[in-house]
Amino acid sequence: MALLEVKNLHVEIGGKKILNGLDLTVEKGTVHAIMGPNGSGKSTLAYVLAGKAGYEVTEGQILFDGEDVLAMAPDERAAKGIFLAFQYPMEIPGVATMTFLRTALNAQRKRRGEAEFSTPDFMKRVRDTAGHLGIEQDMLRRAVNVGFSGGEKKRNEILQMAMLEPRLAVLDETDSGLDIDALKIVADGVNRLRSPERSMIVITHYQRLLDYIVPDVVHVLSKGRVVKTGGKELALELEAKGYAEFADEAA
Amino acid sequence: MSAEVRHMKTAAELALAETYAAAKQKLPGKGPLAVLREDAFRHFEAQGLPHRRVEEWKYTDLRALMRDLKPLASPPDASAKARAKTAGKIIGDVECRRLMFVDGAFASELSDVTPETGLAIASMNQALAKGDALVGTHVGKVIESKDAAVALNTALMGDGAVIRIAAGASIARPLHLIFVATGGKPASMFTRSLIVIEKGARAMLIESHEYAGAGSGDYQVNAALELVVGDEAHVDHVKIIAEGAGALHVSSLMASIGARARYNDFSFSIGGAVVRNQLFLRFDGEDTVAGIRGVCLLKGRQHADTTLVLDHSAKGCQSRELFKSVLDGESRGIFQGKIIVRPHAQKTDGKMMTQALLLSDTAEADNKPELEIFADDVQCGHGATAGALDEDLLFYLKARGIPPKEAEALLIQAFIGEAVEGIEHAGLREVLMEAAVAWLKARA
Ligand SMILES: Nc1ncnc2c1ncn2[C@@H]1O[C@H](COP(=O)(O)OP(=O)(O)OP(=O)(O)O)[C@@H](O)[C@H]1O
Numbered sequence: 031m032a033l034l035e036v037k038n039l040h041v042e043i044g045g046k047k048i049l050n051g052l053d054l055t056v057e058k059g060t061v062h063a064i065m066g067p068n069g070s071g072k073s074t075l076a077y078v079l080a081g082k083a084g085y086e087v088t089e090g091q092i093l094f095d096g097e098d099v100l101a102m103a104p105d106e107r108a109a110k111g112i113f114l115a116f117q118y119p120m121e122i123p124g125v126a127t128m129t130f131l132r133t134a135l136n137a138q139r140k141r142r143g144e145a146e147f148s149t150p151d152f153m154k155r156v157r158d159t160a161g162h163l164g165i166e167q168d169m170l171r172r173a174v175n176v177g178f179s180g181g182e183k184k185r186n187e188i189l190q191m192a193m194l195e196p197r198l199a200v201l202d203e204t205d206s207g208l209d210i211d212a213l214k215i216v217a218d219g220v221n222r223l224r225s226p227e228r229s230m231i232v233i234t235h236y237q238r239l240l241d242y243i244v245p246d247v248v249h250v251l252s253k254g255r256v257v258k259t260g261g262k263e264l265a266l267e268l269e270a271k272g273y274a275e276f277a278d279e280a281a
Numbered sequence: 282m283s284a285e286v287r288h289m290k291t292a293a294e295l296a297l298a299e300t301y302a303a304a305k306q307k308l309p310g311k312g313p314l315a316v317l318r319e320d321a322f323r324h325f326e327a328q329g330l331p332h333r334r335v336e337e338w339k340y341t342d343l344r345a346l347m348r349d350l351k352p353l354a355s356p357p358d359a360s361a362k363a364r365a366k367t368a369g370k371i372i373g374d375v376e377c378r379r380l381m382f383v384d385g386a387f388a389s390e391l392s393d394v395t396p397e398t399g400l401a402i403a404s405m406n407q408a409l410a411k412g413d414a415l416v417g418t419h420v421g422k423v424i425e426s427k428d429a430a431v432a433l434n435t436a437l438m439g440d441g442a443v444i445r446i447a448a449g450a451s452i453a454r455p456l457h458l459i460f461v462a463t464g465g466k467p468a469s470m471f472t473r474s475l476i477v478i479e480k481g482a483r484a485m486l487i488e489s490h491e492y493a494g495a496g497s498g499d500y501q502v503n504a505a506l507e508l509v510v511g512d513e514a515h516v517d518h519v520k521i522i523a524e525g526a527g528a529l530h531v532s533s534l535m536a537s538i539g540a541r542a543r544y545n546d547f548s549f550s551i552g553g554a555v556v557r558n559q560l561f562l563r564f565d566g567e568d569t570v571a572g573i574r575g576v577c578l579l580k581g582r583q584h585a586d587t588t589l590v591l592d593h594s595a596k597g598c599q600s601r602e603l604f605k606s607v608l609d610g611e612s613r614g615i616f617q618g619k620i621i622v623r624p625h626a627q628k629t630d631g632k633m634m635t636q637a638l639l640l641s642d643t644a645e646a647d648n649k650p651e652l653e654i655f656a657d658d659v660q661c662g663h664g665a666t667a668g669a670l671d672e673d674l675l676f677y678l679k680a681r682g683i684p685p686k687e688a689e690a691l692l693i694q695a696f697i698g699e700a701v702e703g704i705e706h707a708g709l710r711e712v713l714m715e716a717a718v719a720w721l722k723a724r725a
C-alpha cells in the first residue's frame with residue numbers, strides 16, 4: 031500500500047484556485063522530488079499536507095497510510111508521522127530551541143502512547159543529532175530561529191526532522207539559501223534518515239540538491255497539477271530545457 | 282462647574298465618612314500624625330472617590346466599581362490566623378523571612394522576627410502609637426501624592442510593616458510581606474508600610490496580597506507602601522497581587538530612590554475582581570539604574586489597572602519599563618505610564634514598553650503612555666502593542682506535533698517571560714513562571 035495518496039486534489043485560497051486536480055502517490059521508502067515554476071502550487075501542497083488553516087479543499091482526498099488526513103488537526107498529522115520542513119521557518123522569540131524540540135517530541139510520543147524521553151536521554155539525542163548537522167550547542171539554547179542565518183534556519187529544520195523521525199518528510203526548498211558546504215551537510219542529514227520505512231517529498235528548484243539526495247521519482251508541477259512524472263533523469267532534462275513545454279499542457 | 286464640584290455622595294463615600302468619624306479616635310497616632318490623617322481625609326472628602334472624569338482614573342471608575350464599603354476588618358481570631366498559615370505558598374520554596382499581616386494586622390507569632398544585624402522590624406500600628414521618629418519623618422512624605430486612594434489610606438491606615446535596613450547592611454534572605462485576607466466576614470483593610478533602606482544596603486522585598494478564605498472573598502484592600510531607597514543601595518521589590526476572585530484591591534507604592542542606586546521593581550497581578558496597582562517613583566539622585574516591569578494575567582471579568590508615574594528628578598538616571606498583560610475572557614487590562622523628566626534631569630534614558638496579548642475577542646486592553654519632558658538632552662521613548670497570538674507561529678508549533686493549547690501556552694510563557702526575566706532572583710523567576718503556567722493550565 032502507498033504511504034501517501036493524493037487524489038484529484040482541488041484547493042482554493044480565498045476563492046482563488048491554486049491546486050487543480052493534483053494526483054500524487056508516494057510509496058513507502060521512496061524519495062520523490064517535486065519541481066515546478068514559481069507559483070505552481072508546491073508550497074500550497076506542502077501546507078495542505080501539514081494542515082495549515084485557510085486552504086479550502088473543494089474536491090479530492092489525501093490518504094496517509096489509508097487514513098483520511100484532511101480530517102486530522104495539524105498536531106495529529108505530525109504525531110502520525112507527517113513532517114514539513116518549512117520554506118520559511120518561523121522565529122519564535124522566547125522559546126529555546128531545546129525546549130521546543132523536547133515539547134514537540136514528547137507531545138508526539140504521548141499522543142502515540144509512547145513513554146516520554148527522560149532529560150538525559152533527550153539531551154544525548156539532541157547533542158548527537160545536532161553534532162551531525164554541525165549545529166553548535168549554543169544555538170540549541172537560543173530562541174528558535176531568532177537571529178539565525180538563513181542557512182542555520184534550514185539546518186534547524188533538518189534537526190527537527192531528525193529528532194522527530196517522521197514517516198513522511200516534506201522538504202520545501204530546504205536547499206534555498208544554503209552554501210555548498212551547508213547543502214552537503216543538510217543532504218547528508220537527509221540521506222542518513224532514508225530508510226525503507228520512511229518516505230520523502232523534496233521540493234526544489236535545483237538539480238544540484240538531487241545530485242546529493244537522489245530521488246526515485248521526479249514530478250513536475252504546473253498550475254496546480256502534476257504534469258509529468260519520471261525518473262531522476264527528468265530533473266536533468268528540466269535543468270536543460272526549463273518549464274516552457276509544460277506551460278501549455280497544464281492550461 | 283459648581284455642579285461638578287458637589288456631587289451626591291455615593292453609599293461608599295457616606296460609609297467612608299462615617300467609618301472615619303467613628304474610628305479616628307481609636308486609630309493609632311497622636312499630634313502631627315492625627316493631623317496628617319485629618320488632612321488626608323479632608324483632601325479625600327473634597328474630591329470623593331475617583332471616577333472616570335478624573336484623568337488618572339479614567340479607566341477605573343472607582344466610584345462606580347466600589348459600590349459599598351466593607352466594615353473595617355476586626356483583629357484576627359485564632360481561626361483566622363490558622364487559615365492565614367496557608368498564605369505565601371505562591372512563592373514556593375524560595376527561602377524568605379516571612380512577615381504576616383492577617384486581615385490587615387501584624388501577626389508577630391506567624392512571622393519570623395529573629396534579630397538580624399542591620400535589620401529593624403516593627404509594626405506600623407505600634408510605631409504610629411509610639412510616635413516613632415522614622416514614621417514621623419517619612420509617612421505621608423516620601424512622595425507627596427494628591428491621589429484620592431492614597432489619601433484614604435493615610436486617613437484610615439491601621440497596621441503594616443515598618444522596616445529599616447541600616448547603611449551598608451546586606452540582608453541575606455528576601456523579606457516577604459504577606460498580606461492575607463482570611464474571609465471570615467466582609468471586611469476592608471487599610472495597611473500602610475514604610476521601608477527605609479539606607480545608603481549602600483542590599484535588600485529584596487516581596488509583597489504578596491492573598492486570600493486564604495472560602496469562596497471568592499468579599500473584601501476590599503487599600504494597601505500602601507512608602508519606600509526610601511538610599512544612595513548606592515541595591516533593592517528589588519516584587520509585588521504579587523493574588524487576591525480572591527471577589528476582592529477589590531487598590532495598592533500604591535511610593536518610592537524615592539537615591540543616587541547611583543539599583544532598583545528593580547516587578548508587579549505580578551493574577552487575582553482579584555478589580556485591581557488598581559499604582560506606582561509613584563521618583564529618582565532623587567543621579568545615575569541610578571532602574572527596571573520597572575510587570576505581568577498581568579486576567580480572565581473572566583477581571584479588571585486590572587497598572588498606573589505608573591516615574592519622575593526623573595535627577596541627572597543621568599536610566600529606567601526601563603516593560604509591562605505585559607495576557608487577557609482572556611471579558612477581562613480588561615489597563616496600563617497608564619507617565620515618565621516625567623525634570624528640567625535639570627539631563628542625560629535621562631527612559632524607555633517604556635507595554636504589550637497586551639488578547640486571548641479572546643471580548644477582552645480589552647487600554648494603554649495610555651505619556652512623556653513629559655522638560656530637559657533637552659535626554660533619550661526617552663515608549664511603545665505599545667496589542668494583539669492576538671500569531672497564527673503562523675501557532676501553526677509552526679502544531680505542525681511539530683504540539684497540541685493547540687500547549688502551543689498557545691508556550692507562546693504565552695515566552696511573551697511574559699521577557700518581563701519575568703527582569704527579576705534578579707532566579708528562584709523567584711521560576712516560581713512566578715510556574716504560577717503563570719498553572720494559570721494557563723486552569724484556562725484550558
Ligand atoms: N495566502 C495566500 N493568499 C492568496 N494567494 C496565495 C496564498 N498563498 C499562495 N498563494 C498563491 O498560490 C499560488 C501558489 O503558491 P505557492 O506558494 O504554492 O507556489 P510555489 O510553487 O511554492 O512557488 P515558489 O517556487 O515560488 O515557492 C501563487 O500564485 C500564490 O500567489
Ligand SMILES: [Mg+2]
Binds near residue numbers: 117
Ligand atoms: Mg514555495
